[in-house]
Amino acid sequence: MTSAGAVGRLLDRWPPADRILVAGPDAARPAGELARPGRTVTAWPPAPGDPRADAAVCAGWRWTSGEAEHRRFLAEVRRRLRPGGTLILDQAAAGGDVDPLTGRGGTVRYYHPTELAGLVRAAGFRTEHVELTGAAPGAGPPGVLVAARALLAPPEALAVTGWGADAGEVRLDLRYADDETELLDPAPGKIWADVAAEADQVAGHYPVDDPFGGVRGAPVVSRFFGRPVPPGQLSFGAGVTSLLRDLAGLADGGPVVAPEHTHPDLQAWAAFAGSDVHVATAAALTARIRECRPALVLLDRPGFDAGVLALADVVRLAGVAAQTGAVVVVDESAAAYLGPAGSCATVAADTGNLVVLRGFTKAYSWGGLRAGYAICSPELAPRVRELITPMLIGEPALRAALGVLAAGDPLAALRRRVREVKPPFARKLAAGGFAVISGHPDIPWVTVADPDGAAGRALAARGIRGLLPAPAPVPAPPAPGRLHLTVPLSRRRIELFDTLFEGQDDPA
Structure with missing residues (x-):
């Protein structure tokens, strides 16, 4: 098996791993060697109700079942990790003859490095590091160490998830429009x-x-x-x-x-x-x-x-x-x-x-x-x-x-209304100190610069809620940067916005 030092070195590349799960036939050795003050090392499977771990180490990968079961196991490991958590998977080199068609040496399934990386990806991880750790004595796969990061899983990775987040007292929700259909014909x-x-x-x-x-x-x-x-x-x-x-x-x-x-x-x-x-x-x-x-x-x-x-x-x-x-x-x-x-x-x-x-x-x-x-x-x-x-x-x-x-295109009156009320809405925001991008004149929303969240907090203080972009499912998604604000169309929503926005603090 690969030394625990190599595993520890990979773990140290990413944010601190205070809670580590260890699985596999050689789990006892890394569990002892990875222990340190302030760190919890737990053998797989975790107890029901345990918090998500920061990292999982699959030590001495020697599995006797099929690929589908291996993928399901790795997916279950991912579910027990926090989003962005680290997976370290260590497969020993094949110890004897391996059937090139099945990848089996006796009852054990060995994966070539590219196969193993693909299996990890298919289980909901992003593979970030692969290294060879030892040659097999025959023509079988070498020892390999794979490091990967757990992706944010659906439904948490989907755009709808953010809509249920509490935002305190909201008097005007500008994430959407509830006054569009009043202008449609039919x-x-x-x-x-x-x-x-x-x-x-x-x-x-x-x-x-x-x-x-x-x-x-x-x-x-x-x-x-x-x-x-x-x-x-x-x-x-x-x-x-x-x-x-x-x-x-x-x-x-x-x-x-x-x-x-x-x-x-x-x-x-x-x-x-x-x-x-x-x-x-x-x-x-x-x-x-x-x-x-x-x-x-x-x-x-x-x-x-x-x-x-x-x-x-x-x-x-x-x-x-x-x-x-x-x-x-x-x-x-x-x-x-x-x-x-x-x-x-x-x-x-x-x-x-x-x-x-x-x-x-x-x-x-x-x-x-x-x-x-x-x-x-x-x-x-x-x-x-x-x-x-x-x-x-x-x-x-x-x-x-x-x-x-x-019925054709029933939006002619809506487009006229958007072109009428969007420019003064954008001007009011700009006069309040917000950096506004208006975009296409027929699209009923604008965005305001919000690199550090100050604009969103300033609006929230007056009971106005905007929409942040949902993060992409990548390890380091781009910062939101901008806040989406739907243009109020009806007189009642325009008047409510004016009332709430009046006296707004400077967003900077």
Whole structure:
């Protein structure tokens, strides 16, 4: 077995490990050698109710079961570690002949270093260090020491988790808008009421002949975007969240690249299927794609800062990604504000590697409907259908979604209102000492600089809550830096904001 000194050296690379779990057939030796004042070293398995450990050491890796069981064991180890906790896995060199097809020497399964690193990644870790520790006497795998960090796991890694965090007394929540639908024509509520009026018939319909909604949806979606969308390139799901979960499989364990502060759900699911996730600034995105050669590139359009990447730039990035064989997924959850003509769905047929996601939570305020859809390039249609769960959207939700799309673009009055009230909202924030980025004039939010949290605290002191970007599932996610504030649209919300904001302390 590798010396405890080598294990200790790796542990010292990261934050202090005060609680260590030790597992494996040689657990007793490192448990004794790693002990020190103030440190708790516990043999696996931990007792129920024990706090999460800072590190786990799997000593003398000699397992006689199969790979699936090994992966499950490592995943259970990860669940017993704090996010970012350290895993040190020590596999001794093969002691005799090893079957090259099965990796077994007798009853023991030995892994080559790359296999072991992949197994660790598939269990929810990011591999950060691999070193050889001894040669096998035959042709079997050498001894290897792997160090990895535990990724933040779903659901904690997903964007929805932060919405339940307590923020004290909040009188005006600017993470979202509850006053958008008052400006839509037709009102989404009217369309939903029409569907509900036929609830008995609708709820009883089981459309196994159209499990993705593409057959019935294609004519409506084609008219909406003014471009033909064949049924095979259109799939409906239970909101964009469910589609992101399924389409994470497009990475197929390969690297994922996304700009900073991109919605993290797809990245989190891909990471737990063995993908390495990389983030980049918008300016460095093209270079990062060429450097990492990803399997999947994820874009938010609009982005967290309310900026909207031009369609020509999306097509250009898709071309760069195509050089590495990568798929580009564009999350247009909030692009309804731009109208159908501004969607990447209008250029999906012009590329071979684009998937565009649209939903009804933003602008339509139909988050509870759980409806969303994906439009993909023709070449991607078979891959997308391999991954998306059939029958994922309920029949009432599908009919309501198609009803609102069939109505055309009901957001003209909303866009006029946003353009009317967004500039004075931004000016008021700027006059209060906040550094404001307004972004696209049709997107109903702004962001303010918040590098140290002072802006958020200053607003919270007046009962106003903003939205921080959800962290990417990487070991050292970019600092939030900015705070998202939805523009109040209705007179009641504007007056409430003015009342609360008046007399606000300087955010600096």
